[in-house]
Amino acid sequence: MSQPRTIRASLFTTCIVDQLYPEVGVSVVRVLRRAGVEVDYPEGQTCCGQPLYNSGFTGEARKLAERTLNLLDDRAFVVVPSGSCGAMMRVFYLDLFADDPELQARARDLSQRVYEFTEFLVDVVGYEPATGDQPERGCRVAYHPSCHLLREMEVTGAPQRLLDAAPGIERVDLPDAEQCCGFGGTFAIKYPHISEEMLADKVAAATGSGADTLTACDMGCLMHIGGAVSRQKLPLRVRHIAQLLDGESG
Amino acid sequence: MAEVVTRDFVSATQAAVKDTQLRQALRRAGTGFDGTRREAIHEVTPEVWEEWREQARRIKEHTIGHLDYYLEMLERNVTAAGGRVHFAADAGQANAIVAQIARDNGVRTVTKSKSMVSEELGLNHVLEAQGIDVFETDLGEYIIQLANETPSHLVAPALHKTRRQVAQLFADQLGVPYSEDIEEMARIARVVLRQKFLDADMGISGANFLVAETGSLVIITNEGNGRLCTSAPRVHVGLAGMEKVIPSLQDLAVFLRLLPRSATGQRITSYMSMVTGPRRPDDEDGPEEFHLVIVDNGRSRLLADPALRESLYCIRCGACLNVCPVYQRVGGHAYGWVYPGPIGSIVTPGLVGLGQAKDLPNASTLCGACRDACPVQINIPRMLLHLRHVAAEGQGSYQGTGSDTESLFARGFAAVMSSPRLLNLGRKMGRWLLAPLANRGVLGQTRLPVVSRWTRARDLPIPPPRSFAEIWRDELSNSGSDSKRA
Amino acid sequence: MGIPSAQFRETIRAALGRQSGPPAEPYDVLAEEFPALEARAEAVRERAARETPELLDRMAETAALRGWNVQRCDGAEEALDYVTSLARSLGATSVARSEQEVFETVPVDAAVAGAGGLCWPAVYDGPSSRTEVRQRLAESDMGITGADYAIAETGSVVVLPRRGLSRLVSVVPPVHLAIVRPSDLLGTLDDLFALRRLEHVRNGGDMGSYLNFITGPSRTADIEQTIVVGVHGPREVHMVLLDKE
Ligand code: SF4
Numbered sequence: 001m002s003q004p005r006t007i008r009a010s011l012f013t014t015c016i017v018d019q020l021y022p023e024v025g026v027s028v029v030r031v032l033r034r035a036g037v038e039v040d041y042p043e044g045q046t047c048c049g050q051p052l053y054n055s056g057f058t059g060e061a062r063k064l065a066e067r068t069l070n071l072l073d074d075r076a077f078v079v080v081p082s083g084s085c086g087a088m089m090r091v092f093y094l095d096l097f098a099d100d101p102e103l104q105a106r107a108r109d110l111s112q113r114v115y116e117f118t119e120f121l122v123d124v125v126g127y128e129p130a131t132g133d134q135p136e137r138g139c140r141v142a143y144h145p146s147c148h149l150l151r152e153m154e155v156t157g158a159p160q161r162l163l164d165a166a167p168g169i170e171r172v173d174l175p176d177a178e179q180c181c182g183f184g185g186t187f188a189i190k191y192p193h194i195s196e197e198m199l200a201d202k203v204a205a206a207t208g209s210g211a212d213t214l215t216a217c218d219m220g221c222l223m224h225i226g227g228a229v230s231r232q233k234l235p236l237r238v239r240h241i242a243q244l245l246d247g248e249s250g
Numbered sequence: 251m252a253e254v255v256t257r258d259f260v261s262a263t264q265a266a267v268k269d270t271q272l273r274q275a276l277r278r279a280g281t282g283f284d285g286t287r288r289e290a291i292h293e294v295t296p297e298v299w300e301e302w303r304e305q306a307r308r309i310k311e312h313t314i315g316h317l318d319y320y321l322e323m324l325e326r327n328v329t330a331a332g333g334r335v336h337f338a339a340d341a342g343q344a345n346a347i348v349a350q351i352a353r354d355n356g357v358r359t360v361t362k363s364k365s366m367v368s369e370e371l372g373l374n375h376v377l378e379a380q381g382i383d384v385f386e387t388d389l390g391e392y393i394i395q396l397a398n399e400t401p402s403h404l405v406a407p408a409l410h411k412t413r414r415q416v417a418q419l420f421a422d423q424l425g426v427p428y429s430e431d432i433e434e435m436a437r438i439a440r441v442v443l444r445q446k447f448l449d450a451d452m453g454i455s456g457a458n459f460l461v462a463e464t465g466s467l468v469i470i471t472n473e474g475n476g477r478l479c480t481s482a483p484r485v486h487v488g489l490a491g492m493e494k495v496i497p498s499l500q501d502l503a504v505f506l507r508l509l510p511r512s513a514t515g516q517r518i519t520s521y522m523s524m525v526t527g528p529r530r531p532d533d534e535d536g537p538e539e540f541h542l543v544i545v546d547n548g549r550s551r552l553l554a555d556p557a558l559r560e561s562l563y564c565i566r567c568g569a570c571l572n573v574c575p576v577y578q579r580v581g582g583h584a585y586g587w588v589y590p591g592p593i594g595s596i597v598t599p600g601l602v603g604l605g606q607a608k609d610l611p612n613a614s615t616l617c618g619a620c621r622d623a624c625p626v627q628i629n630i631p632r633m634l635l636h637l638r639h640v641a642a643e644g645q646g647s648y649q650g651t652g653s654d655t656e657s658l659f660a661r662g663f664a665a666v667m668s669s670p671r672l673l674n675l676g677r678k679m680g681r682w683l684l685a686p687l688a689n690r691g692v693l694g695q696t697r698l699p700v701v702s703r704w705t706r707a708r709d710l711p712i713p714p715p716r717s718f719a720e721i722w723r724d725e726l727s728n729s730g731s732d733s734k735r736a
Numbered sequence: 737m738g739i740p741s742a743q744f745r746e747t748i749r750a751a752l753g754r755q756s757g758p759p760a761e762p763y764d765v766l767a768e769e770f771p772a773l774e775a776r777a778e779a780v781r782e783r784a785a786r787e788t789p790e791l792l793d794r795m796a797e798t799a800a801l802r803g804w805n806v807q808r809c810d811g812a813e814e815a816l817d818y819v820t821s822l823a824r825s826l827g828a829t830s831v832a833r834s835e836q837e838v839f840e841t842v843p844v845d846a847a848v849a850g851a852g853g854l855c856w857p858a859v860y861d862g863p864s865s866r867t868e869v870r871q872r873l874a875e876s877d878m879g880i881t882g883a884d885y886a887i888a889e890t891g892s893v894v895v896l897p898r899r900g901l902s903r904l905v906s907v908v909p910p911v912h913l914a915i916v917r918p919s920d921l922l923g924t925l926d927d928l929f930a931l932r933r934l935e936h937v938r939n940g941g942d943m944g945s946y947l948n949f950i951t952g953p954s955r956t957a958d959i960e961q962t963i964v965v966g967v968h969g970p971r972e973v974h975m976v977l978l979d980k981e
Contacts, residue, residue: 015667018718019677020711025718029726041722047667052660054616056638060664067668095632151618180575184615189703191260191613196707197267197579198615227708230692275960282961315752316759318745325741330941336737337744346737389967390958406958413960436956436964443968448870463766464936464943474907474954474969481903481946482870492748498765499933503925506890514957518802518890521907521969522949529945534860535901536945543738546747554751 007125008038010075012068012114014085015047016219024219027246028081028117035127042071050088053096054185065096069106077124078110081117081242082218083149084185089114091152116149118217118241122158129166129245139237141244142174142211144181144202144225146218159217159241166245174214175205183224195224203228206236213237215244251341251547252372252400254602256586259609266580272410276578279409284572286515287623293517294507305504307627310563313462313496317553320462320495321544327465331527333540344545345376348454348487351541352382355485357451361443363469363476364388365456366566367489367545369401369588370601373454385446387475389439396423402582402590404568405513410581443475453479453537457490458565459505460542463498466526467542470509470519477523486525486537492544493562505565508625512567548601557636561596563626570620570630576613585610592620592630599637611637674717681713688712770937777934780927791888791921796977798891803952803965804975815915815976816847819880822974823851826911828877831855834906835899838882838915841981855880859900873901879909879970885931886916889924892951893975897944906950912970914950917978 009032013025032039049064068089072078080086093107121127141163149155163171182188182198189195202225206214214229214236216222226238255262266272291299313320325335338344344367352360360382362368374384374395386395390407394400396419401407408416413430421428426438455476459468467488469476480486496502510516529536552558571577571591582590586607589597595610604611611634620630642657666672684693692709696702704710716724749756768776784791792808800806809815823831831848833839835857848855858873860866873879881902885894893914895906906912922928936943954969965971 013718015673019673020713022714022716022718022721026721026726029722041719041727043719043723044670045719046670046673049667052664054635054638055656055660056635056640056642057657057660057664058639059643060660063664064667092635095635147615147617147619151622178619180615180617180619182575182615184617187612187615189700191263192703192706193264193267194576194579194613195615198575199707223711224708227692227704227710230690230709231694231707279961312759312763316754317752318748318754318756319758321745321748322741327941331943331945335741337739337741339739339744339747343738350737387968388958389956393958406961408958409961411959413962416959432959432962433964435959436967440967444874447968448874463933466943466947472954473956473967475967477903477907477948478968481907492744497763499929499936500765500926503929506925518892518949518951520803520950520952520954522892522951524943524947525945526943526947527945530897532899533897533902533945534899535903536897544744546744550747550751553748 006036006038007077008040009077009079009120010072011039011041012045012048012072012078012080012085013041014080014082014219016223017081018046020223021219021240024081024240024242027240027242028079031121031242031245032079035121035125037125042075045071048085048088049096050085050092051185053088053092058096062096065093066103069093069103069110072110073106075113077120078114079117079120080114081240082220083116083146083153083155084218084220086114086116087148087152116153116155116217118158118162119153119155122161127162129162138168138170139213140170140172140211141213141215142172142206142209143177143241144174144206144214144216144221145177146216146221147180149217150178162241162245163215168247169244172209172211174209174211176201181221181225183221185220188224199224199228203232203234207234211236213239213244215239215241217241252370252588254587254606256598256602256607256610259584259586259613262584262586263580263613266584271412272581273579275410275412276581279403279406280572280578283514283568287512287569287572288515290511290515290517302504302508303625303627306508306625307563309496309501309504310626314493314553314559314562317492317495320497321492323462324460324465324495327463328527328540328542329465331465332530333465333527333542336541336543338543338545338547340547341371344371344489344543344547345373347543348373348489349376349380351485351487352377352380352452355451355539357382357485359446359450360384360452360454361387361446361450361479361483362391362454363456363471363479364391364407365454365489366401366404366588367456367491368454370547371489371545373489385443385450387443387447387479388471388473389436392439392443393419396420400583400588403571404566404589404591406568410583447478447482450483452485452487453483454487454489455479457488457494458509459502460490460495461499461502461524462495464526466499466524468502468522468524470506470522472516472520474521477521480523480525481536484537485539485541486528487541487543488525489543489545492546492549509565509567512569512623512625552597552600558596558600558633560628561593561600561633563628564593564597565626567625569623569625573619573623575615575617575619593628596630596633596637604637604641608641611641670719677713677717681715684712773930773934773937777931780922780930784922784927787923788918788921791923792918792977792979794888795886795891795916795921798888799975800891802891803955804891804973806975806977808977808979810979812842812978815842815978816844818976819844819847819913820850822913823848823853823878826877828853830872830876831878831880832858832873832876832905832909833880834882834902835859836882838917842915844880853877857900858905869901870904873904873908876909878911878913879905880913880915881906883914883916883920885922885928886920887922887925887928890949890951892949894928895948895950897946903946903948906948907954907969910966910970911972911974912950913974913976915976915978917981919981
């Protein structure tokens with residue numbers, strides 16, 4: 001698809017990628033650039049406030065959310081490689097600032113400019129991974145639709161489309177794909193015994209799917225699933241979708 | 251009121267997740283109900299389904315928003331039809347009202363069709379204490395009554411019991427020969443209860459809906475026990491939470507379409523009984539007296555909180571339980587009171603106080619499956635977030651339940667995240683502390699507080715030497731095109 | 737014991753933060769005036785009459801899906817044959833029925849007698865007590881009723897109060913047979929409720945003591961989600977669908 005002019009996007013990496021998985025952020029930048037997007041990175045960004053908001057600490061969450069709004073106020077597009085942080089910015093900021101018309105207006109403005117990474121590539125850029133891009137070595141990939149991406153951001157097809165188009169990637173069905181993996185932020189450590197049951201089912205579904213790679217658009221879920229895969233030394237790679245599209249994640 | 255044991259949530263769920271029989275039962279019911287629910291939606295098409303949901307939601311929104319008005323209309327019309335309406339502010343009052351009706355009529359035997367409100371009130375024990383024999387007649391309710399348990403699901407109360415357990419229970423309690431044949435067990439219940447229906451002086455039912463304009467009580471069942479309970483005895487007492495009212499008979503249509511499909515995937519249940527007052531002078535059967543007991547018991551607190559009000563739109567279909575990944579692992583009893591699952595996690599704190607049920611709003615991943623399944627589009631995750639907020643920051647009537655450690659942690663987190671410099675320092679400290687403990691580049695099982703709750707089953711990555719922000723500054727910021735990683 | 741309704745409503749108003757009185761915006765459905773309601777009900781009836789052949793087909797299909805044994809009959813004679821053969825195959829000795837006009841055109845008493853059984857109207861006639869009739873009903877092999885309405889959308893038979901034990905005849909015996917005439921048929925739940933609302937207004941606000949839907953056999957899935965029919969109500973339900981009056 002030809003673009004009449006360059007699309008500029010500001011990357012909000014999310015704190016987990018920034019601090020624990022910087023390589024995912026690097027892949028995000030590389031894929032965006034390959035898709036012809038001019039990427040910038042608003043300096044000073046940290047956390048969108050989602051973990052605090054989800055734990056009920058609305059007051060503290062507002063501080064971080066306001067900080068994030070300040071950073072992103074006049075950016076054309078904000079791209080977030082995460083469904084849950086994306087949902088925070090698109091959906092929950094509106095609730096968070098419900099009692100402050102000025103901030104809520106800014107949040108509403110942001111909610112129209114913020115995109116999850118794959119959603120942005122498909123809906124805004126119209127990107128189709130093509131042969132000639134660095135191909136992933138032949139791999140069979142199962143995609144786990146993370147809950148907030150699916151049900152809050154309502155991104156239902158973009159990741160699958162990109163995977164299906166990417167050379168070298170064969171997508172296999174993940175049984176009960178839409179079942180939550182059991183991460184849920186602090187849920188994972190508040191109720192580990194329940195979280196681990198959900199996790200076990202997700203891991204079993206992935207290993208039973210015939211895939212050699214499990215992917216998703218959220219590093220939170222993937223840290224949780226990948227943590228179990230690593231603990232059990234299972235023959236399954238766990239990768240953020242940007243890493244697969246980047247094609248260098250062997 | 252029924253005993254509240256939600257404080258034991260953690261220990262109860264720890265036991266529940268290890269109960270393989272329970273897990274099997276939950277899986278069978280959950281996937282069964284939810285599978286047929288999805289088929290039913292597919293059959294009418296998702297577009298039509300969405301229209302129905304919106305219509306139902308509008309009706310509920312309007313009615314609950316003018317509840318006083320419609321209750322008055324309901325009372326007027328029930329009274330005009332020869333019935334009596336009683337209003338109970340709490341469980342004690344509701345139980346006393348029913349007990350008094352029973353005394354006034356010299357009642358010795360009561361048959362009941364399924365009523366969640368009666369479970370909430372703990373009514374059976376009150377009547378039994380007064381020497382009345384009370385028989386649950388819904389098969390599932392009958393089973394748990396024999397077992398002296400509480401329901402574990404909104405529409406399938408004995409979902410947690412296997413056929414073997416029921417067979418043993420029947421053999422022990424009814425003195426019948428042990429049989430695992432489900433048909434035979436149902437037959438036994440039919441025979442035992444058939445006589446009770448004919449003997450009973452009073453029938454007690456719940457209400458799925460109350461129609462204000464006609465003064466009618468609507469119950470839907472599959473077994474036919476509702477018909478028998480409301481037709482055979484001399485006195486019929488209907489119990490209903492105050493939120494059950496809908497304005498018009500015309501409004502009933504959409505709910506009759508939504509409720510069975512959402513509950514079990516059935517297109518309609520076998521029976522729908524609409525009862526309006528006692529039998530008329532020229533009717534030859536039906537009760538001589540009809541009483542309707544409308545119960546508040548904490549609902550006005552939910553009503554008063556705009557963030558929680560929509561919990562009163564619930565039609566108790568159980569769809570949210572069937573799709574909930576947490577309910578599906580822990581079952582209904584772990585929720586510690588009468589209403590389990592996602593909606594229970596709102597209603598229970600609302601009705602018994604958040605202080606008694608502070609785990610419930612937290613015991614969710616906020617995955618949102620419940621909201622998508624709900625036939626009245628109740629936004630359960632949003633209400634859970636609201637309850638977490640009141641617990642954490644203590645406002646309104648549910649306050650004072652947050653933990654100090656957590657709020658300290660939250661403040662610390664916010665402080666670190668407010669400063670990129672502190673954040674980077676934190677990562678470096680984390681790396682310095684954890685790297686020596688690492689194995690194959692990750693942190694395995696450890697005794698470190700909090701962290702150990704993660705590493706029980708999952709490895710944890712060791713923070714890397716450079717953050718993304720640093721890599722960006724060093725390598726990515728100036729390259730307009732593809733660049734290699736260091 | 738309990739609190740006065742005014743006080744109960746006051747609590748609700750306080751919770752809602754609203755003044756007493758009707759909704760500011762009148763509720764559409766309730767605001768419908770009598771002539772409009774009458775016109776709508778008339779339209780429902782006309783449509784049902786016009787679409788009778790389609791409704792019969794739809795009814796037959798939906799009812800079968802919901803668990804009825806549907807027998808379409810060309811007229812009373814075929815219907816009576818069906819009743820006789822059903823009574824015979826059940827070995828029915830005692831068959832209870834309600835008191836309804838339909839039995840004037842479809843005289844089931846004779847049909848049951850043809851199979852060697854006795855068909856009796858479940859009414860209190862003078863000396864026989866309530867308990868006796870109920871006991872007799874409990875021991876009968878089959879109950880036969882007409883239908884006040886039949887809803888093609890859901891495959892339901894709708895029963896209103898009648899002389900006799902009209903509530904119990906369809907639910908107490910182990911087999912229920914309903915006779916549905918073309919004029920009983922309606923398309924949808926909305927159609928039914930439009931007609932009943934009109935009756936409600938016409939009767940000065942009285943709905944009658946009950947309105948029952950019957951859709952298939954009594955069933956339960958309360959033990960291991962295994963469906964068992966005939967738990968408290970009938971295990972077998974038959975619908976005789978008359979193609980003409
Ligand atoms: S909250 Fe919704 S899905 Fe859950 S029981 Fe109530 S109506 Fe059904």
